[in-house]
Amino acid sequence: MSKGLTWRVSLILLFLLLSFLYLTPTLVGKLPPWWKGVLPKDKIHLGLDLQGGTHLVMEVETQKAVEGTLDLIATDLEDSLTAQNLRFKRIGRTGPDRIQLVLYDKGTAETAEKLVKKKYPEMEILPTVEEGGFVNLQLRMNEKTAQDRKDKAVAQALETIRNRIDQFGVSEPVIAREGLNHIVVQLPGIKDPKRAIELIGRTARLEFKLVDENVTPSTTPLPEDDEILTEKKTDPTTGAVSEIPLVVKKKAMITGDLLTDAQVRIDSQFNQPYVAIEFNSTGAKLFDQVTATNVGKRFAIVLDNNIYSAPVIRERISGGSAQITGSFTEKEASDLAIVLRAGSLPAPVQIIQNVTVGPSLGADSIHKGLLAGLIGVALVVCFMAVYYKLAGLVANLGMVLNIIYLMGALAALGATLTLPGIAAIVLLIGMSVDSNVLIFERIREELRLGKTPKAGLDAGYDKAFLTIMDSHVTTLITAAVLFQFGTGPVKGFAVSLSLGIIINLFTSLLATKVVFDFVLARKHVKSLSI
């Protein structure tokens, strides 16, 4: 055996060994106990289209986060000025990036300016304008700060969603940020996608607001610091849903970020589930104060602008625990507890893409993909064997090697196999023998010219080389572009295709040649079976 041959054969066997090594976890149902250490343990990842599951793309409404921050600053300035006994007409957010302070005199304006400079140095103070006896002071959040806030909002939303999914219990979820304001969530094998989506997409902003008993919902105009929210009530016997509008103060007395815990409990009297919440020390103190000063009034528990319940404050509540009751099922109560524990989203999210594949369709796709692959292999194998006889078998051997290497590479790289990915592999069955067809046709031609088998073989491989390279390079160009731009299934196609094409160069140019060289070196061959 020549030196070159040994080297090439070892390379082929080494790759074969590596492929099987990486494929073992996929092929063997349960790994033996001695299979540990550096040995690969991961199966080939299946895409959601094959194993079933939900793929979500969510858009974080980041502008809402900026507005929320501005609202908070406005409220805080209100409180600070009130604490210093300074009078003002109105403080509030105007437009997407401004806070307006309408004050009575210049002195207050100066104090307010100083306060802003100290507490919110990132806010830009616009020149004050005096008109109609009022001093008008405007603050603007500059673009960079707003961008930072938006960026942080997406990061926070990602973290919150991760918490929620962890608590909900999904195995191997993928939660990733995509682009400026998108979050991609993949939940493989999820059984109740609708419930999961509701859980993930909920803003879950919990607020406690006082009900304004002096005003009825039909009053027009409403006082400036009031708003109308609705309470949904389900009649336990008839199941009819009624919506009751209530006038509440716009300003939230306590918010959900002061919570430390939320748990589902069952009311022993009515056998109704409710959510018991615990406040942190700040929250507990606030709750104590608010309830002390508002005994007899109603306190609305508001989640995402829907009133869950509006119980009357019967007495001062200290100790920092409260209950959220409402007409919900146990599942709904437990989901509510999860979102309250995981915290609210800094801004609402919108689901802009939702692809859900049921497990039956996924299994069906695997089954059909494999069937198509096997039939494809059978057709090509038969054709090659008939058309090129023994040489055709060599090409078939190359094709089988190609598939094994490709599967091994997919496992080793931790790539994801999708249905189009399987299609790419089937397509490669055809393409991989293409290269050998080119070589064989060339060899036939060289033999017709009267060359010896050895010379014909070498010339065939040499002359077909460039042609094979050409087609491989152009296919690789498109596969690379598809990889860059494609998502999910298409990316799976691109991965299988590009890996397969690179591997095919090796198998068709090197591996099949080895077989011929090996035979020619051993035996004195008078004619090639081609």
Add this chain to the structure above:
Amino acid sequence: MELISKTRIDFIGKRKVSFVISSIIAIVGIIGIIQIARNAANMGIDFSGGTEIQLKFTQPVSMEKVRAVLAQNNLKEASLQEIKEGNKLLVKVGKTRFTGNAAETIMGVFKKEFPGNDFVVESSTEIGPSIGDKLKKDTLIAVSISMLGIIIYIAWRFDTRFGIGATIATLHDVLAMFAVFYVLNKEVNLLFITAVLTIAGYSLTDTVVVFDRIRENLHKNLNESIANVFNKSINEVMSRTVITSLTTFLAAISLFLFGGEVIHDFAFALVVGVVVATYSSIFIASPVVLELESRAGKIKARKEIENSNLSLENGDDDKWNLKA
């Protein structure tokens, strides 16, 4: 064994016919692309936005009844596709036509109107219009980059005329795929685009096989007319052109027949692409090169006429000026 032995077909002489056929195909393809750009073609929801839901019923459902029932529930515009095997039904609703949660509504309608016929949701896809727009833009960029990449590679590998021939053949294949999908009103979605790009990359294989042989023969047969060299070369490599395509075709057709409904159209696009790519490498790529060569030849020849006052007759396509 040999399927195609020594052929002597005058491909070059029949080029007028193939040019006419291909021009028609290309024009239909261009119309298809324009319709796609105008959103007037059968667009997949990944581009147009909307909802698609696949249901599997326990008993067969009548399509007429489904249509009537959906129409009663404000879903008249929903497009239906029946999958024969296993009582499956695919319902598609464009975003522009229906607001609200279409998937929920559809499921509710079926639950109410087909009480005795249980179903499972095999898949449901909802795509917002913003994603569709982004995807369209991304796809356009992807297609442009791949075509540019292929053209640059071809330009580097071949000289100008062969490069133009190969590029035209590749574009022809792409347009033909659009034409077939447009005429058959098949859905244009991301998978179709994937198939188109794959074929764009693959299409060159056959073309290169022919071109390599033409170049080789041009160097060997300096005295023969260029049309003869082209014809001879195409005939010489006929069998390998057909057989390389045949093996890929066999793989693609088994995907088409056995791969299941999810990739049915994708596999169909691949089958069409493989066939068209083979046709174009024989009937388009080389004849285009020949046209270009003979035109360049004519210009050169005219100059010679001016210089030497020799008259040339029509049909002197066969005279070819070898580049030094």
